[in-house]
Amino acid sequence: MWLKGDTLLGKRVRLITGLFGIAFGVLVVRLFFLQVVQADMWKERATSQQLYSTSITAKRGNIYDTNMKTLAKSVTVWTVFISPAEMKAEQRELVASGLSEILDVDYDMVYDKTLKVDRYNETIKRKVDNATADLVNEFILENKIKGIYLSEDVMRYYPYDNLASTVLGFTNYDGQGAYGLEAYYDKTLSGTDGIVASVRNAKGTAMPFSEQQVFDAEDGQSLVLTIDETVQHYLEKHLENAVLEHDVQQRAVGIVMNVKTGEILGMSTKPDFNPNNYSYIYDDKTREQLEQMREEANTDQEKEAYLVALEEAQNTQWRNKAISDPYEPGSVFKLITAAAALETGAVTPNTQFYCAGFYEVAGNRISCWKNGGHGALNFGGAIKGSCNPAFIMTGHALGATRFIDYLDKFGLYGKTGVDLPGEATSIMHDKATMLNENKASLSSASFGQTFKVTALQLMVGVNATVNGGYLMQPYIVRQVLDSEGNVVSNTEPTVIRQVISAETSATVASLAEKVVSETGGSGIRAAVPGYRIGGKTGTSQKLDQEGDDTILSFYGYAPADDPEIAILVMLDEPQKNNQYGSVIAAPVVGNIFADILPYLGYEPSYTEEQLSTADIATPYLINSGLQEAQTTLMQAGLQYRVVGSGTQVVNQTPGAAMPIPGGGTVVLYTDSEAEGAQTAVVPYVIGRSGNETNKLILNAGFNIRMEGESIQHEGCVAISQSVEAGTTAEIGTVITVTFGVQGMALPE
Secondary structure (H helix, E strand, O other): OHHHHHHHHHHHHHHHHHHHHHHHHHHHHHHHHHHHHOHHHHHHHHHHHHEEEEEEOOOOOOEEOOOOOEEEEEEEEEEEEEOHHHOOHHHHHHHHHHHHHHHOOOHHHHHHHHOOOOOOOEEEEEEEOHHHHHHHHHHHHHHOOOOEEEEEEEEEEOOOOOOOHHHHOEEOOOOOEEEHHHHHOHHHHHOEOEEEEEEEOOOOOEOOOOOOEEEOOEOOOEEEEOOOHHHHHHHHHHHHHHHHHOOOOOOEEEEEEEOOOOEEEEEEEEOOOOHHHOOOOOOHHHHHHHHHHHHHOOOHHHHHHHHHHHHHHHHHHHOOHHHHOOEOOHHHHHHHHHHHHHHHOOOOOOOEEEEOOEEEEOOEEEEOOOOOOOEEEEHHHHHHHOOHHHHHHHHHHHOHHHHHHHHHHOOOOOOOOOOOOOOOOOEOOOHHHHOOOOOHHHHHHHOOOOOEEOHHHHHHHHHHHHOOOEEEOOEOEEEEEOOOOOEEEEOOOOEEEEOOOHHHHHHHHHHHHHHHHOOOOOOHHHOOOOOOOEEEEEEEEOOOOOOOOEEEEEEEEEOOOOOOEEEEEEEEOOOOOOOOHHHHHHHHHHHHHHHHHHHOOOOOOOOHHHHOOOEEEOOOOOOOEHHHHHHHHHHOOOEEEEEOOOOEOOEEEOOOOOEEEOOOEEEEEOOOOOOOOOEEEOOOOOOOOHHHHHHHHHHOOOEEEEEEOOOOOOOEEEEEEOOOOOOEEEOOOEEEEEEEEEOEOOOO
């Protein structure tokens, strides 16, 4: 019996021992697999659970104008987040109520996040300003709350709001460049984020004796633009007036460039947007239509249609139309046809033409804008009068092969390569179409129809016709600076090629000056007293759509004898007033020149007639459009001052037909509320010299008429003034000051 039992017990012992051996072997293999084979994986998992990292956001570089005025910068903001794992259960409701009130966020959202007890980082709100962050800190201290944190962040800010918005673009919610220069130079501006890493235990608190590692952020570089904030301001002011005054449906474009360097001094599309709140629709009509769509959207399909329309409206207001939307350039393009024809000898300035009011090509009658035609005229007269038949004949003389060659030389078959995103290319006739024997395409293209270019393409090409013949590379970033302000790179003017000779260019510039300076010139409304300005009008039909909508444009340059500054304005589908580029677009360019040329340091040079200070009758301007009134005054040798934000003159000072000294200032009121509200105190000038008197009167906002002795005489001073000193008078009032030689009896 014992033997039998002992044998059974032994078997059991051996069985148990074997099982333990197998289990131990499995354990050893498992440990080997975990500690050796999978060591790196488990080490990484452990580290990821123990290490807690916080990002240090790199400061995005600034964007400056050419004079170092800040156009875009990053400002400090805060992200408020909570660590529910560290938070006391009894404080969760207090946290939800306090943060929802301070941060203006939903209570339920905050409370739900406080219940995620295994979480250490739940974001409550980003982009919180300093004042609000201070309130959060006060709330934490007053209530001794654990688990609410603030981390420093940055937000993009545009100090001038809408200014150059379609050029600058904007950054998205994550601080990345989304449009414009912000997107094109995103890597340059962004920099590299830093990291703060620390070791934490299972409760999420810092482990004792552990060290914190800090990897500093590398701030982004800054851009210095060729854009001049003051030039941009004047450009946008006059574009906005034109859009409102002429009810422009498809936005307006304006570009100001240095024709010798390719620098873009100003570029704008109106209406535009405010990059500080880029999602908001700024066009009133569009916003109202979208709001109605949203309110009436009941089905999923209608809601989807609303979202699509909203996205389209946003993309429209963000789009830089100057580089992204090709259009038929119209007669502005005639300067390129003229340059090519003169360079090749196809015509001379004195080549004779006859305009009967139309020209027949391939059985189609192409009309001249002038009813009855221009009659006999030479090539210079064809440019001055913008005669279509004469330019059709010029195109035929040039021939399709040479015409195509010069289109390419002037850069109209490819992009300009400007340092901006979203540049489109032209839509041109192919060579086979242009070479067609019926010459239909060649004929229409010779005066700027049936093909499309962008505004910037056109401007770069036309600049080459007047700047000595050089096609210049356009650019908008002048310098890149590091985070300490040191220059990283400079952009230098680049000549792409010389297209025409300097002699031909001088001829084109001289002929185009007559467009503005001589009676009968189509661009005479762009004239600015004291300055030599040349240019070319443009009126083009939208041939690819139904209706009779037009695009009006004007290209101008100054000084005409040595061009440096050029302006192109394009108004897409104006609905009011006389729809010709000569009537609507030319005055806009003239008004911009009147503002920017003195600012840029170009001194006026007046004729003896213009220098005359004899009184003139103030023109009647009430009920005139603002642009029209400004042009009328400018061409009369008078200054103007606008009071109000309207587009139509409702009152003026001095009144119509009232005498005003040459060079005086007429105040134009465009708001009924502002009418008569602009007054100032009349200064005391008795005993003052002529220069002192003139400065005091003009600086106070009044006009001055001088009588009596010449102020050039030694000892000549003011002895009387027509409006008593210390009284209040309306801005623009003419004050007559009588001068006499010092020592004369002065009035008591």
